[in-house]
Amino acid sequence: MTIELNARSTATDTVLEVDNLSVSFPTEDGLVKAVRGVSYTLRRGETLGIVGESGSGKSVTSLALMGLLPGSAKITGSARFRGEELLGKNDREMSKIRGKHLAMIFQDPLTSLNPVYPIGKQIAEAVLVHHDVSKRAAWERAVDLLKVVGIPFPEQRVNNYPHEMSGGMRQRVVIAIAMANNPEVMIADEPTTALDVTVQAQVLEALEAARTEIGAALVLITHDLGVIAGHADRVCVMYAGKLVESGTVDDIFYRPRMPYALGLLGSLPRVDEGRDARLTPIVGTPPSLLNLPPGCPFRPRCPLAQDICDEVEPDLVTVDAGGQHTAACHFSTQLVDTQATDVFAVTSVDVDTEEVAVADTDLVADTDLVADTDLIADTRPVADTRLAADTSEDAS
Amino acid sequence: MTIDTSKPAATGTVISARNLVKHFPVRSRGILRRRIGEVHAVCDVSFDIGATETLGLVGESGCGKSTTARLLLNLIRPTSGEIHYAGKDLAQLSRSQMRPLRRDLQIVFQDPFASLDPRMTVFEIIAEPLRIHGLFSGGGAAKVRELMSTVGLNSEHGNRYPHEFSGGQRQRIGIARALALRPKVLVLDEPVSALDVSIQAGVINLLEDLQHELGLSYLFVSHDLSVVRHIAHRVAVMYLGRIVETATVEDLFTKASHPYTQALISAIPLPDPRKERVRQRILLTGDVPSPVSPPSGCRFRTRCPKFAEQLSGPERELCINEVPALTDRGQGHRSACHYAEAVKLV
Numbered sequence: 171m172t173i174e175l176n177a178r179s180t181a182t183d184t185v186l187e188v189d190n191l192s193v194s195f196p197t198e199d200g201l202v203k204a205v206r207g208v209s210y211t212l213r214r215g216e217t218l219g220i221v222g223e224s225g226s227g228k229s230v231t232s233l234a235l236m237g238l239l240p241g242s243a244k245i246t247g248s249a250r251f252r253g254e255e256l257l258g259k260n261d262r263e264m265s266k267i268r269g270k271h272l273a274m275i276f277q278d279p280l281t282s283l284n285p286v287y288p289i290g291k292q293i294a295e296a297v298l299v300h301h302d303v304s305k306r307a308a309w310e311r312a313v314d315l316l317k318v319v320g321i322p323f324p325e326q327r328v329n330n331y332p333h334e335m336s337g338g339m340r341q342r343v344v345i346a347i348a349m350a351n352n353p354e355v356m357i358a359d360e361p362t363t364a365l366d367v368t369v370q371a372q373v374l375e376a377l378e379a380a381r382t383e384i385g386a387a388l389v390l391i392t393h394d395l396g397v398i399a400g401h402a403d404r405v406c407v408m409y410a411g412k413l414v415e416s417g418t419v420d421d422i423f424y425r426p427r428m429p430y431a432l433g434l435l436g437s438l439p440r441v442d443e444g445r446d447a448r449l450t451p452i453v454g455t456p457p458s459l460l461n462l463p464p465g466c467p468f469r470p471r472c473p474l475a476q477d478i479c480d481e482v483e484p485d486l487v488t489v490d491a492g493g494q495h496t497a498a499c500h501f502s503t504q505l506v507d508t509q510a511t512d513v514f515a516v517t518s519v520d521v522d523t524e525e526v527a528v529a530d531t532d533l534v535a536d537t538d539l540v541a542d543t544d545l546i547a548d549t550r551p552v553a554d555t556r557l558a559a560d561t562s563e564d565a566s
Numbered sequence: 567m568t569i570d571t572s573k574p575a576a577t578g579t580v581i582s583a584r585n586l587v588k589h590f591p592v593r594s595r596g597i598l599r600r601r602i603g604e605v606h607a608v609c610d611v612s613f614d615i616g617a618t619e620t621l622g623l624v625g626e627s628g629c630g631k632s633t634t635a636r637l638l639l640n641l642i643r644p645t646s647g648e649i650h651y652a653g654k655d656l657a658q659l660s661r662s663q664m665r666p667l668r669r670d671l672q673i674v675f676q677d678p679f680a681s682l683d684p685r686m687t688v689f690e691i692i693a694e695p696l697r698i699h700g701l702f703s704g705g706g707a708a709k710v711r712e713l714m715s716t717v718g719l720n721s722e723h724g725n726r727y728p729h730e731f732s733g734g735q736r737q738r739i740g741i742a743r744a745l746a747l748r749p750k751v752l753v754l755d756e757p758v759s760a761l762d763v764s765i766q767a768g769v770i771n772l773l774e775d776l777q778h779e780l781g782l783s784y785l786f787v788s789h790d791l792s793v794v795r796h797i798a799h800r801v802a803v804m805y806l807g808r809i810v811e812t813a814t815v816e817d818l819f820t821k822a823s824h825p826y827t828q829a830l831i832s833a834i835p836l837p838d839p840r841k842e843r844v845r846q847r848i849l850l851t852g853d854v855p856s857p858v859s860p861p862s863g864c865r866f867r868t869r870c871p872k873f874a875e876q877l878s879g880p881e882r883e884l885c886i887n888e889v890p891a892l893t894d895r896g897q898g899h900r901s902a903c904h905y906a907e908a909v910k911l912v
């Protein structure tokens with residue numbers, strides 16, 4: 171399922187263009203800047219993965235362009251579907267576009283299904299909303315769609331109610347509904363997060379089959395780098411409401427140029443690696459999106475940070491000759507040919523115990539001893555520990 | 567690196583489960599709540615855990631992992647079976663006989679947000695088990711501060727409340743509390759499942775370090791096989807209440823011989839695009855059957871790709887009629903499949 175990404179892609183190939191999208195929420199405590207100047211393009215038929223820590227703005231970015239945020243949200247920038255601006259459309263205009271051109275799949279299938287109707291009726295209804303066909307034809311289409319997403323015995327299952335199906339089945343029904351009108355773009359927000367791994371594999375297969383069948387482009391939001399590696403052509407990494415790196419899936423996994431992306435890879439336990447490989451966590455927590463301090467948002471957790479990182483937030487700039495790979499870091503050139511273990515320490519200490527341990531062969535060995543702060547005393551003191559406390563409040 | 571975490575410094579067995587069975591009653595709705603059936607949550611489960619050893623218990627939602635974990639600590643009573651610890655069968659002990667042993671056997675739960683009392687300071691949360699066991703007087707405060715730094719928390723933050731900490735920090739508080747009584751056995755029920763990967767890694771490292779420093783035995787319950795591969799020395803795979811395969815971590819991931827284990831391993835997404843592009847997946851069909859009426863013979867047969875695609879009619883008879891015993895079938899480890907065959911998947 172690899173799709174060749176080449177420079178021949180022309181403007182007409184772009185189905186979705188998000189430009190400098192920002193979203194903030196006024197709250198009692200102040201303005202929460204959930205998304206800050208996100209730009210990306212989605213080409214016909216491709217899968218764009220969006221990864222990032224909890225609260226990094228992945229969902230809000232997508233909800234904004236689907237017109238699904240609460241009225242209190244302040245949205246600026248632009249999101250164009252085939253050149254047509256989506257932001258600022260009223261509810262009626264948006265609901266015409268949703269389903270027909272842009273379809274959304276959420277983590278919990280029950281939010282998208284009506285408990286009192288059989289699933290066949292719900293799929294058929296989705297077909298009928300945008301197509302002038304007979305009820306019978308819509309019902310037959312429902313059975314076909316269930317087959318595409320891999321539901322066994324679709325002729326019988328079509329009469330089931332949502333509560334008669336397992337979670338993985340329901341999610342496949344939601345995918346069938348999303349496919350009903352051959353949308354050009356599907357946005358799946360953590361579609362498999364709540365599912366068991368064997369069921370996840372089935373649902374991802376269904377999503378892939380759906381995408382191929384209707385030739386749709388897919389935005390796949392997930393925190394699981396394994397899912398991204400297997401299903402995305404290009405990847406956007408989000409941190410504190412911003413894109414901090416983007417590129418082809420190989421760029422991000424084999425040549426990351428922003429410390430956060432590199433750190434994520436180093437944090438991952440891998441099923442294809444033995445027990446002796448130790449992990450390099452990213453210490454600390456993401457910053458609060460209320461009153462974000464100036465400078466690089468990753469600074470309190472970054473072992474490479476210098477003074478400039480406190481003052482100037484780095485722009486997302488091209489880091490390769492082809493112009494496909496971008497990263498937001500003042501020192502991204504330092505990451506050429508580095509491994510996570512070159513930058514991050516094998517540590518078991520949390521940032522609250524004063525400092526970020528910088529990787530360095532001696533330190534890596536020393537931090538094996540639990541929480542012996544003297545051993546890592548040579549390292550740089552970390553920014554205000556209140557940061558950590560703030561974000562935990564935010565998360566709860 | 568001073569410690570080789572890849573090998574267990576295993577000396578004899580610390581705790582063992584023998585033929586554990588747990589049935590939960592299923593009752594009818596209404597006032598009478600008659601008993602109309604039983605959930606076969608755990609069925610004939612046996613295992614040993616040594617000192618400084620981690621046994622990973624894996625399997626999908628509802629397969630009986632948490633029930634097994636609670637049985638091991640005698641937090642719930644088994645329908646039948648034994649738990650051997652310190653020369654005693656815990657299943658036979660009364661509450662008061664159990665009390666002195668409680669100190670040795672501790673548990674850490676998945677949800678760091680729900681498992682800590684929001685009205686208590688972190689100091690009090692960690693001190694509580696010491697107070698309960700009358701061990702606080704005489705240096706208790708110093709002990710709590712030491713525990714906090716052992717789990718990588720700032721010991722000056724003892725007067726803060728749980729909501730002031732991040733998820734990873736709260737899980738560390740849970741671990742400090744579990745360590746307060748200097749246990750020998752720690753049951754970890756999905757201890758890192760709620761955490762973002764960047765934060766999860768630090769807690770995994772902490773658990774590895776603590777095991778080596780304190781010689782702890784871990785039962786590590788998880789649905790995440792990548793985490794288990796990383797932290798466990800041996801692994802037991804559960805399906806519908808039974809252990810279907812058990813092996814050293816290396817054997818399990820390179821020579822899985824039960825069709826369920828194979829499907830499980832092949833379904834894990836690898837964070838490696840090149841490997842993912844060439845990977846073959848074994849996709850299971852159908853849903854997990856109800857544990858109220860599990861299939862006869864091999865419980866996996868309704869979803870087993872080998873049963874459906876490779877076996878002949880007479881061969882299938884065995885799967886339908888006979889429960890496959892968990893024994894070594896020539897792969898060097900135990901597998902509960904009549905037709906076990908080792909396959910390398912990653």
Ligand SMILES: Nc1ncnc2c1ncn2[C@@H]1O[C@H](COP(=O)(O)OP(=O)(O)OP(=O)(O)O)[C@@H](O)[C@H]1O
Pocket residue numbers: 195197202204222223224225226227228229230231240393459564
């Ligand atoms: N309606 C709202 N009002 C105020 N703040 C909000 C609202 N919706 C989202 N936020 C905040 O916006 C930020 C980004 O949230 P978002 O849901 O996009 O994160 P995410 O990356 O999808 O995280 P997760 O992985 O947990 O789903 C968070 O800090 C969140 O608390």
Ligand SMILES: Nc1ncnc2c1ncn2[C@@H]1O[C@H](COP(=O)(O)OP(=O)(O)OP(=O)(O)O)[C@@H](O)[C@H]1O
Pocket residue numbers: 590591605606607625626627628629630631632633634789857
């Ligand atoms: N107190 C109880 N009463 C009745 N049934 C129960 C009880 N506790 C667990 N069960 C059932 O026993 C089976 C095993 O549950 P258990 O919680 O041990 O699974 P698990 O493997 O830990 O699942 P998960 O990964 O979802 O935590 C399930 O079918 C569950 O519904």
Ligand code: SF4
Pocket residue numbers: 428429430466467468469470472473474475476479484498499500501502
């Ligand atoms: S800009 Fe500075 S703080 Fe930010 S990621 Fe780069 S080196 Fe780290």
Ligand code: SF4
Pocket residue numbers: 824825826864865866867868870871872873885890902903904905906
């Ligand atoms: S015993 Fe039969 S049904 Fe069970 S796993 Fe083996 S082949 Fe499949």
Ligand SMILES: [Mg+2]
Pocket residue numbers: 228229230359
């Ligand atoms: Mg989200």
Ligand SMILES: [Mg+2]
Pocket residue numbers: 631632633
């Ligand atoms: Mg459980």
